[in-house]
Amino acid sequence: MTEETKELQLEQAEKQELVEGEAERTRSRLAFIPRVDIYEMNDAIVILADMPGVDPASVDITLERNVLSINGYVAPSYPEGYSLAWAEYRIGDFQRNFTLSQEIDQDNIEATVKNGVLRLHLPKATPTTRKIGIKDA
Amino acid sequence: MWREMERLRREMNQVFGETAAPSELPVLRGYPAMNIWVNENGAVVTTELPGVLAEDLDISVVDDTLTISGSRKPEEGAEGITYHRRERGCGTFTRSFQLPFKVDPQKVEATTNNGILNITLPRAEEDKPKKIAVRVG
Numbered sequence: 001m002t003e004e005t006k007e008l009q010l011e012q013a014e015k016q017e018l019v020e021g022e023a024e025r026t027r028s029r030l031a032f033i034p035r036v037d038i039y040e041m042n043d044a045i046v047i048l049a050d051m052p053g054v055d056p057a058s059v060d061i062t063l064e065r066n067v068l069s070i071n072g073y074v075a076p077s078y079p080e081g082y083s084l085a086w087a088e089y090r091i092g093d094f095q096r097n098f099t100l101s102q103e104i105d106q107d108n109i110e111a112t113v114k115n116g117v118l119r120l121h122l123p124k125a126t127p128t129t130r131k132i133g134i135k136d137a
Numbered sequence: 138m139w140r141e142m143e144r145l146r147r148e149m150n151q152v153f154g155e156t157a158a159p160s161e162l163p164v165l166r167g168y169p170a171m172n173i174w175v176n177e178n179g180a181v182v183t184t185e186l187p188g189v190l191a192e193d194l195d196i197s198v199v200d201d202t203l204t205i206s207g208s209r210k211p212e213e214g215a216e217g218i219t220y221h222r223r224e225r226g227c228g229t230f231t232r233s234f235q236l237p238f239k240v241d242p243q244k245v246e247a248t249t250n251n252g253i254l255n256i257t258l259p260r261a262e263e264d265k266p267k268k269i270a271v272r273v274g
Binding site: 010012014035036039040041050051052053083086115 | 165166167168169170171172173174175176180181183185186187188189190209212217218219220221222223224225226227228229230237249251252253255257
């Protein structure tokens with residue numbers, strides 16, 4: 001497998017900063033766009049998002065109409081009594097929105113956070129097709 | 138030359154009271170990105186490693202050089218899945234860092250929490266500066 005021996009690329013260490021849209025954030029902290037993997041199965045869509053430093057309790061996920069919003073809040077902790085000598089990454093929240101093209105069973109969304117990775121399981125809603133009869137005029 | 142500029146930049150940051158979240162970061166040299174905190178008794182190295190399991194990490198210290206290596210394994214893909222996005226890389230990584238002092242390898246501690254690796258590196262006793270008492274002759 002080539003996947004196994006592949007080296008992690010430098011760009012994977014970079015965090016992309018969130019550029020403010022029209023709405024400004026109320027928190028003054030930095031926000032980053034988490035890297036994601038999205039895959040689709042027969043019955044569900046799975047989203048994996050890298051959110052290092054995010055505690056499972058501080059993830060906020062909302063689905064409104066077809067827009068899924070992922071927010072991960074980071075409580076930065078700095079080593080006490082030390083001063084920063086070298087910095088390659090910054091600490092901030094994670095935020096990203098997705099527009100879902102498929103109907104999702106909103107009551108059965110499952111979210112877990114493990115080792116700084118958010119896993120969202122979005123089951124597809126069972127399609128309710130309705131035939132519309134056409135009446136003769 | 139670069140080192141000099143780096144020092145200047147850091148000093149400027151200190152003047153403006155910006156230590157915890159520098160707005161400009163040094164050029165990344167590899168994966169993962171590291172933040173290094175120091176004081177007179179040692180150093181703390183933090184890195185963001187979301188999705189990297191503790192058992193897949195290998196940390197070693199030789200004199201003043203810290204080496205972190207490990208791998209991020211791809212998720213076991215189920216049959217019949219379709220990827221929409223693949224932004225999260227996986228593979229192996231190795232990074233070495235030279236600290237400004239010799240480390241006591243017996244006392245090095247490493248913990249992972251929510252995808253953040255935290256390594257505490259106490260300075261070796263024999264490397265610590267000795268205070269020399271001045272006797273009055």
